[in-house]
Amino acid sequence: MAHPPLAPLHPMRPARHFRRALLSLSLLACGAVWAQQPPAAAPTPAGHMLAEIQVIPRPAGTADDRYKHVDAAIAVIQASGLRHEVHALGTVVEGPPEKVWALLQAVHQATLEAGAERTLSVIKVSSGAQAGGPRVEDLVRKFRP
Template sequence: MSLALLAGGASFAQQPSQPPRAAATPPGHTIAEIQVIPTPAGTADNRYKHVDAAIAIIQASGLRYEVHGLGTVVEGPAERIWPLLQAIHQATLEAGAQRTLSIIKVSGGAQAGGPTVDDLVRKFRK
């Protein structure tokens, strides 16, 4: 979710209540990052309305997520991530965007024990 992610007052957000993570992630655990670039990003009254609609879909998913300035990272089972990515893209159009470009990166593994977002960034957080 492009620089427009800085809208809605969230340069960083995380699912408020997170279940404890198991020692190893299950097979099919997926990490995805999505950046949506709707045109326009919002309306005269709400500058980032279309981006906010996309973030609302992520928040409602119940999956672990982090909103960043240039995209949002979501993690969970692949069978929930893939439909969510489509719903995020569609939400911007349903909110009134004329067009939307979504840039998506996805990482997943066939075996259990793949990394989580926390595993990948823990040493860089203070």
């Protein structure tokens, strides 16, 4: 693989050229190490996943229905059949990873289909390497009356 020659050093900007040369060497070294390693096997999904999603559509709704686009996202979660808890700043969902991942995408898309001009989804996901894993109830039981 041929690399372009480095530009001649400028007397007033030697640090810039030095950083560029170091970056090039670092990238070459990383590429060489990566090429020597066999490809990793794809991880197998565990049987349980927790996710929290917060959708931030713009606008959040309409003049007649202030949270129309957010409500559309929550309706998709409710229709999923997965265990979920709606909170003020997001919704927690739990279930099999393949269903949770698909739901997260559908929730994001629901805000756009409801009429939002754009949307941002903030997603947190937790799962373990072993089947099972903590459930929402396990994590919050001691804080509930």
